[in-house]
Amino acid sequence: MKLILTLAVLTAGAALAQDTGLYAPAPPANSAFVRVLNAPTATLGSASVTAPASAASPYVVIPQGEFTAKLGATSSKLTVVAGHFYSVVAVAGKLVLLTDQAADNKAKALLTIYNLSKTASIDLKTADGKTSVVSGVKTGESGSRAVNGITVDLAAFNGPKALGTLKGVKLERGNAYALVLTDTGLTLTTSTTQTK
Incomplete structure (x- = not known):
């Protein structure tokens, strides 16, 4: 019985270890994830990112609070909340910050x-x-x-x-x-x- 219990615990531990690779990391404390859409050249804070036409860039970590986003020639100050996900898009000459699910x-x-x-x-x-x-x-x-x-x-x-x-x-x-x-x-x- 003891051997069966030990094997069950080891199997559960191995399965959990395999699953950890499936899950995306949480944002660092006091940070959010931000990306750009449809922007061949862009910066988010100090990070340079690219999103090919009609596509999404990878997310980058941005500290909570205000930061500067620039898509092409358009720039704006935007504000993010820690633990949230966002996409920045240019709409009618302005930058819009969309909250992602x-x-x-x-x-x-x-x-x-x-x-x-x-x-x-x-x-x-x-x-x-x-x-x-x-x-x-x-x-x-x-x-x-x-x-x-x-x-x-x-x-x-x-x-x-x-x-x-x-x-x-x-x-x-x-x-x-x-x-x-x-x-x-x-x-x-x-x-x-x-x-x-």
């Missing part, structure tokens, strides 16, 4: 869609238009939803019109995905809180 449900995949297009309101649905995932995302805003792991075709819609389609998106539980819609289409980036 944390991917804290390891049994689900987290989808976040960002509307950086001129379309006033969009919906994220399955590409056939039958299943709604996130609805009513206005220009310069975002919307999120945790979903089951699945491989699926996704599209951003304005009413019945598809504005951009992604085929065969493999959504894995425990991961987060950033979908960025611009006037040129829809792009997917697998998000991570691993810092640059």
Whole structure:
């Protein structure tokens, strides 16, 4: 009986050790995670970051409080709260700080869609238009939803019109995905809180 109990404890410990690699690190004390969207050249505080067209950069650690963000030629003072996740986007010549939902449900995949297009309101649905995932995302805003792991075709819609389609998106539980819609289409980036 003692041997069985010892083996059970060792097995549980080994499984826990393997799982620790699956989880993203927490922000350092008094810090937040911040990234940029759709910004080939950008700085967040003292960190230089890049996000290819219609994509998301890695998150960087920013101390709580005010910092300077610069995307291209546009700069602004922004304020973050420790323990939160943010995305910085340029909308109509101004920088906007969007609060991102944390991917804290390891049994689900987290989808976040960002509307950086001129379309006033969009919906994220399955590409056939039958299943709604996130609805009513206005220009310069975002919307999120945790979903089951699945491989699926996704599209951003304005009413019945598809504005951009992604085929065969493999959504894995425990991961987060950033979908960025611009006037040129829809792009997917697998998000991570691993810092640059």
